Amino acid sequence: MSTIKNTLEGLKRSSPAQAEFYQAAEEVLESLQPLLDSDPRYERNGIIERLVEPERQVLFRVTWIDDAGTVRVNKGYRVQFNSALGPYKGGLRFHPSVTSGVIKFLGFEQIFKNALTGLPIGGGKGGSDFNPKGCSDREIMRFCQSFMTELHRHIGPLTDVPAGDIGVGTREIGYLFGQYRRLTARFDGALTGKGLTWGGSRGRAEATGYGCVYFAEDMLNDRGADLQGMTCLVSGSGNVAIYAIEKLLTLGAKPIACSDSTGTIHHPAGIDPGTLKEIKFHQRKSLSHYLEAHTDAEFVPLEDYPEDGHAVWRYRADAAFPCATQNELSEADAEALLSNGILCISEGANMPCTSGAIDQFLEAGIAYGPGKASNAGGVATSQLEMQQNAGLTQWSMETVDKHLRQIMKDIHHRSSTTASEFGEPDNLVLGANIAGFRRVAEAMIEQGID
Numbered sequence: 001m002s003t004i005k006n007t008l009e010g011l012k013r014s015s016p017a018q019a020e021f022y023q024a025a026e027e028v029l030e031s032l033q034p035l036l037d038s039d040p041r042y043e044r045n046g047i048i049e050r051l052v053e054p055e056r057q058v059l060f061r062v063t064w065i066d067d068a069g070t071v072r073v074n075k076g077y078r079v080q081f082n083s084a085l086g087p088y089k090g091g092l093r094f095h096p097s098v099t100s101g102v103i104k105f106l107g108f109e110q111i112f113k114n115a116l117t118g119l120p121i122g123g124g125k126g127g128s129d130f131n132p133k134g135c136s137d138r139e140i141m142r143f144c145q146s147f148m149t150e151l152h153r154h155i156g157p158l159t160d161v162p163a164g165d166i167g168v169g170t171r172e173i174g175y176l177f178g179q180y181r182r183l184t185a186r187f188d189g190a191l192t193g194k195g196l197t198w199g200g201s202r203g204r205a206e207a208t209g210y211g212c213v214y215f216a217e218d219m220l221n222d223r224g225a226d227l228q229g230m231t232c233l234v235s236g237s238g239n240v241a242i243y244a245i246e247k248l249l250t251l252g253a254k255p256i257a258c259s260d261s262t263g264t265i266h267h268p269a270g271i272d273p274g275t276l277k278e279i280k281f282h283q284r285k286s287l288s289h290y291l292e293a294h295t296d297a298e299f300v301p302l303e304d305y306p307e308d309g310h311a312v313w314r315y316r317a318d319a320a321f322p323c324a325t326q327n328e329l330s331e332a333d334a335e336a337l338l339s340n341g342i343l344c345i346s347e348g349a350n351m352p353c354t355s356g357a358i359d360q361f362l363e364a365g366i367a368y369g370p371g372k373a374s375n376a377g378g379v380a381t382s383q384l385e386m387q388q389n390a391g392l393t394q395w396s397m398e399t400v401d402k403h404l405r406q407i408m409k410d411i412h413h414r415s416s417t418t419a420s421e422f423g424e425p426d427n428l429v430l431g432a433n434i435a436g437f438r439r440v441a442e443a444m445i446e447q448g449i450d
C-alpha cells in the first residue's frame with residue numbers, strides 16, 4: 001500500500017470519529033502523489049506521517065457562570081499543528097458543532113493555506129463547543145475570560161497567535177485580549193483581529209471576503225473574463241460573506257442571494273450589505289429581518305430547502321462564493337449550479353464543498369478556487385497585523401489593501417503555475433495543495449527529524 005493510503009487508514013484507527021479531519025486529509029494527501037513520485041526525499045523523511053499528527057494539542061475545561069447564576073461547562077481546544085514556517089497561526093471558532101475532529105480539519109488546512117501565502121506562519125486552530133447565540137454580552141465576556149485563563153499559557157506573539165473564525169469577531173477578540181493582558185501584564189500581538197484603537201489592523205475585518213473576491217477576479221482574468229456585470233450567489237451573512245458582497249458590488253458584480261443558519265434571502269435587485277451589517281453585526285438577529293428593509297426580497301426558511309442541498313445554490317448565477325461553513329455545498333448543489341451555467345466558484349469558507357461537488361467542478365473545467373488559496377487573505381492580513389504590532393505602528397487602509405491584493409495575486413500565481421507544472425493547468429486544488437505542501441516539507445527537511 002502507498003504511504004498516503006497507509007497514513008489515511010492509520011488515521012482512522014488512531015483518531016476515531018473525526019470525519020471532517022479525514023475528509024481534509026484525504027483531499028490534500030491524494031493530490032500529492034505526483035510530487036511524492038517525483039522526489040523520494042519526502043517519503044525518506046516521513047513528511048506525510050509527521051504532517052498529519054499535530055505537534056501539540058491542548059484540550060481544556062472552560063467553566064463560566066451564566067446570568068441566572070448556573071455553572072456552565074464547555075470544552076476548549078487549541079491544536080498547534082505545524083510550526084516549521086513560523087509561529088502557529090489560525091482562528092478560534094465558537095460554535096456548538098465544534099469537536100476535536102473539526103478543529104483538527106481546520107488546523108490541518110491552515111498549515112497549507114499559511115504556507116501558500118509565502119509568509120512566515122505555521123498552522124494552528126482552536127475553539128470551543130460554546131454556543132454564543134442567545135447569550136448576553138456579559139455571558140460572552142465571562143466565557144471569553146475563562147477560555148483565556150487557560151489559553152494564555154500556550155500563546156504569544158512568537159509562539160501561537162489566534163484570531164477569529166465562526167462566532168468569534170471583534171467583540172470576542174476584545175474580551176479575550178483584555179484577559180490575556182491582565183494575566184500576562186503584557187500588551188503584545190498575541191491575538192489578531194483586534195480593535196483599531198488597541199493594536200488592530202485596518203482591513204483585517206474585510207480581508208477574507210475581499211481576498212476571496214480578488215481570487216475570483218484573478219481566476220476569471222486568466223480566462224479572459226472578469227466579475228463586472230456577473231450575477232453572484234454568496235452563502236452566509238457573517239464576516240466573510242458581508243465583505244465578499246461589499247467587494248463584489250465595488251467591482252460591478254451583482255450579488256443576489258445570501259444565507260444564515262435560519263434561511264436564504266433572494267434579492268434580485270442586489271443584496272444590500274448595509275442592511276446585513278445592521279442585522280448581523282449590531283442587532284445579531286436572523287436574516288429574515290432583511291425583509292423589513294427590502295420588501296422586494298424573498299426569504300426561504302430552512303424547512304423549505306431542497307432535501308439534497310441548500311436553497312442559496314439553486315438560483316441562476318455566473319459566480320458563487322460559499323462563505324458560511326464546511327460541507328454546505330453538496331454534489332446536487334454543484335449539479336444545479338453547473339446546469340444553470342456557473343462559471344466560477346471561489347471559497348470564502350473552509351471546506352464548504354463536499355468532495356463530490358469538487359469533483360463535479362473540476363470535471364466541468366470551470367474556475368474553482370479551493371478555500372486554502374481563495375480565503376487565505378484573512379490570515380495573510382493577520383500576519384500584516386503582527387508586523388504592525390511588532391513595529392508599534394499602524395498602516396493606512398490603502399497600504400493594507402495593496403498588500404492584500406498582491407498577496408492574493410501571488411497565491412493565485414503559485415497555485416496555477418504549480419498546477420501547470422504537474423500537467424493540469426486548470427486544477428487549482430492540485431496546484432494549491434502541492435505548492436503549500438512543498439514549502440512546509442522543505443522547511444521540515446532542512447530542520448531535521450523532530
Ligand code: NDP
Binds near residue numbers: 167208239261376
Ligand atoms: P461568522 O460567524 O461571522 O459567520 C458565519 C456565517 O455562516 C453566519 O451567517 C452563520 O449563520 C452561518 N453559519 C455558520 N454555521 C452554519 C451552519 N452550520 N449552517 C448554516 N449556516 C451557518 O464567521 P466567518 O464569516 O468569520 O466565517 C465563515 C467561514 O469562513 C468559516 O468556514 C470560517 O472558517 C471561514 N474563514 C473565516 C476567516 C475569517 O477571517 N473570519 C478566514 C478564513 C476562513 P448565523 O448568523 O445564523 O449563525
